[in-house]
Amino acid sequence: MPDRSAGQRRSAIEVSLSVDHGGSDGQDMGEMPATAQAAFARFVRHAVEAARDERGWPVAEVAARSGVSRSTVFRWLSGDWQHHPELPKVRTFCAVLDVPLGVALRALTPPPADAPQPSPPRTDPSVEAHIAAIRDRLADPRTSAADRQHIRATLQMLALAESRAG
Template sequence: MQRYAVRAADRLKEQHRRTQRWEHSRPRDNRPTNATYLDLVAAASSAQSPDVSRARFAAFVARALTGARDRGMTDTSIARATGVPPATFHRWQKGDFKTAPDLDKIRRFCDGLGVNPAGALAALGLSPERDSPEPDAPLPPEIRRILRTLADPNVPEPDKAVLREMLSLLAERAERGRPT
């Protein structure tokens, strides 16, 4: 009887060891707990990798420099017009930078060459509004409550229609210049 109990205990230990090895060998479940996999993929695809940003910005700088040279500008005249040293914009053209270039230098470069800086910011994966120093003013609590009501799936559609109609009437009234 004792032998049987020892063998049974050994079998249980071996089974436990196999289970542990199997648990550690399988890939972890990387799905997010509060979002879908598609949300995670969409967020990852909207972000631009540093290598892609570097290549796009290098192509942007190359196009801008080609345009400037077609107009007869030399490196020294480009440096004088933009305030950016030739070594810097040649480094940008090669994509030889680790961090994103200084926004002030990018603006001076673009302004000096007559190029839209939004293209440079888009190439770097930035938006022109991102570097805005002034954040939007917070919404009053009444407006947030109205927005939550309009977004709530439990609120009947006729109630939402009334709210939308009232908001459009208030907007028209404000456009005409009447006090609200």
């Protein structure tokens, strides 16, 4: 499958974690709470899954193309780190997968525990039903790879349209 340009592609991880809450200077930040480890592990898992689904890249290929060692990628996947991942490694990982660096940094810097949690947005039950149907279709083994790719491309296009509008 030919790669689309970075301007046309928005990975599933970017869609699911599209708000940027801040940055990092890449310095060793000391011990991190488990929530940051879990959030970054989730981010990496989604990014690796998107690379596999969209490009056919296994973890080894993601590691080779990003210059991040396989062992580091696996540590990130498992949340097995005690200090912030190095910014240059995170930057190249994101660049290779066309995921904005802000998405990774958001995962690394969860809001403080005492920060007020936003209330969940009100959604129309019919919209929730459509979203559930899309999830079911993507998870259904009878759905062809072409149909899955079409669904993902449509969702990415809608997410891009939303980000331009907002």
